[in-house]
Amino acid sequence: MGFKTDAEALVLGALVAGPRHGYGIVKSLREGSSGLFNMNEGQLYPLLQKMQERGWIKGEWEMSDSGPARKTYVLLEEGQKELANRREQWKRFSSAVGGLLLIDEQTGKAEVSHG
Amino acid sequence: MDSLLESYLGRISKRLRRSLPATVAEEHLKEIGLHLSESIADQMVAGKSERAATIEAVRRMGSDVLVADGILRAHSKIGEMSVWRLARVPSLIVMLYCVVPVAMGEMRPVPEWLIPLPLYLPTCFVIFFSYACLRSRRVLVLPVAVAFAVGLIAFLIDIMAFSGFGYTARSHQEMRLMLRQNQSQIAMLQSQVERGANLKSAYVEGTAKASRFGLEAPQPERTYTSGSGPWLPVDQTSVTSRWVLQPASTVDVAVRQWTKHGDEYLTALKADMQNQLAIRRRLLSSRLDAATLVGYAGNYTLLVGVVWLGILIWNLAFLGFGWLYRRAVSRMWQRGRFA
Numbered sequence: 001m002g003f004k005t006d007a008e009a010l011v012l013g014a015l016v017a018g019p020r021h022g023y024g025i026v027k028s029l030r031e032g033s034s035g036l037f038n039m040n041e042g043q044l045y046p047l048l049q050k051m052q053e054r055g056w057i058k059g060e061w062e063m064s065d066s067g068p069a070r071k072t073y074v075l076l077e078e079g080q081k082e083l084a085n086r087r088e089q090w091k092r093f094s095s096a097v098g099g100l101l102l103i104d105e106q107t108g109k110a111e112v113s114h115g
Numbered sequence: 116m117d118s119l120l121e122s123y124l125g126r127i128s129k130r131l132r133r134s135l136p137a138t139v140a141e142e143h144l145k146e147i148g149l150h151l152s153e154s155i156a157d158q159m160v161a162g163k164s165e166r167a168a169t170i171e172a173v174r175r176m177g178s179d180v181l182v183a184d185g186i187l188r189a190h191s192k193i194g195e196m197s198v199w200r201l202a203r204v205p206s207l208i209v210m211l212y213c214v215v216p217v218a219m220g221e222m223r224p225v226p227e228w229l230i231p232l233p234l235y236l237p238t239c240f241v242i243f244f245s246y247a248c249l250r251s252r253r254v255l256v257l258p259v260a261v262a263f264a265v266g267l268i269a270f271l272i273d274i275m276a277f278s279g280f281g282y283t284a285r286s287h288q289e290m291r292l293m294l295r296q297n298q299s300q301i302a303m304l305q306s307q308v309e310r311g312a313n314l315k316s317a318y319v320e321g322t323a324k325a326s327r328f329g330l331e332a333p334q335p336e337r338t339y340t341s342g343s344g345p346w347l348p349v350d351q352t353s354v355t356s357r358w359v360l361q362p363a364s365t366v367d368v369a370v371r372q373w374t375k376h377g378d379e380y381l382t383a384l385k386a387d388m389q390n391q392l393a394i395r396r397r398l399l400s401s402r403l404d405a406a407t408l409v410g411y412a413g414n415y416t417l418l419v420g421v422v423w424l425g426i427l428i429w430n431l432a433f434l435g436f437g438w439l440y441r442r443a444v445s446r447m448w449q450r451g452r453f454a
Contacts, residue, residue, distance in 0.1 A: 022146060023153040041154070042177030045147060046185035053189075071146050 007047055009086035010037060015057060015075040016083065022048065022071070048073060056082050117169040120155075123179050124148055130183035135190060143186050151176060 014025045014032070022044055029037045051057045056079030062072045075083070124144060131140035151172045158168035176182060 021149070023150045026150075027157075040177050041150065041175045042182035042185060045143060045150075045182070046189035049186060049189035068149060070149055071142075 005037065006086060006090070007039065007043065008051065009083065009090065010039075011044070011047060011051065012056065012075065012079055012083040012086065015073060015079070019060075019072040019074045021062075021073070025073070051079070054078070054082075117166065119166075119173060120151060120169050123173050123176075124151075126179040127183045130180070131186060134187055139190070147176070147182070 010029055011025055014020060014028045017028075020028065022041075025048075026039050026041050026044055029039055048057065048059065052059055052073075056076060057073045058076055059071050059073050061069045063069050124147070127147065128140065128144050131143055135143075151169075154172035154175065155165065155168040158171055159165060163171065
């Protein structure tokens, strides 16, 4: 895809549904996008670290009876605000791009229906 | 644990532990380890062998260098060492070396204590900057180590040139003049010794001739008056002049002196000259060293400026190549070249 992906927004979006651990975030992004957002997993942990420092998310070690402890990430209030902000930006962006890229398609359809 | 996974995590761990507190590094490592094990487990459920699943999981994660550097950068451990940050300190030093002495040269009169200042300050910058880089164990260890050594040597030279010897570039000219005077004094002493040696040989020769022709040889402690002497050199001013075998008409002061003191005089003269020569040579040698040092310090600004420019270019080239290398490695990982 030619457009630059906003990885931060995608991670924030993945955490809206509830707390997830690192692998869970990557998996949900991959599966949720039907394999389109196959995030480089090595980039995830620096990103999560940065987002924690900005106060958007919080990482907590979760003890488990069945396996080793896992670090899960929770979306914080600041993160929710940031996500809302990014959503607005995305809407404006997609609307602008859609208006430019899909105009020929719409015109074509119109011509077909008239013809 | 698969050996590939073990070595991969080991390399990440090594890089993280260098710059992060052990507990923080451990936490990151644990998280990455869990991530990989879940990724491997998922693929094995999908039917892959453990080896193939491990290779795929590691490939997805990316090169150990990039993963570790990404985490360090997120902790602001590498981010602060950007190209600009690396470049601006040497640039500042070069600027100080080039601009400050020129500006100070325009100031009249320049206070003595201010003269070494443009040399001290950048040198301190070099040492502290290099030390900080070495402490944080950055990639640029070699050029920085060279810079550190250069800075340290420069600092020692500064101290020696300006504090130890107490010379300033201004007195350099006076010192040269003094050296020339010393040299002329030594030349004079040497000519005196030569004159004494010539006088002796003339005396010995004259005495032998006088004896052969039955003439009276000059006697020690005897004063010859005009016309009463046994023989006399034709030209008293020249110690190498020929001697004539006839009674002298005037007193030969030089011969009289010689006959009075003999070898003792010449030996004393020679010893004195040797002594003077040794003292002056020692003096000259130390002053020449100081002069060379001060002269060097005069051109020192330019020299260190050039060295630093070299190091700066080296750093930038190193960073450039490093970036290209990492990019290439990253692409190879993504294409599964190491799998």
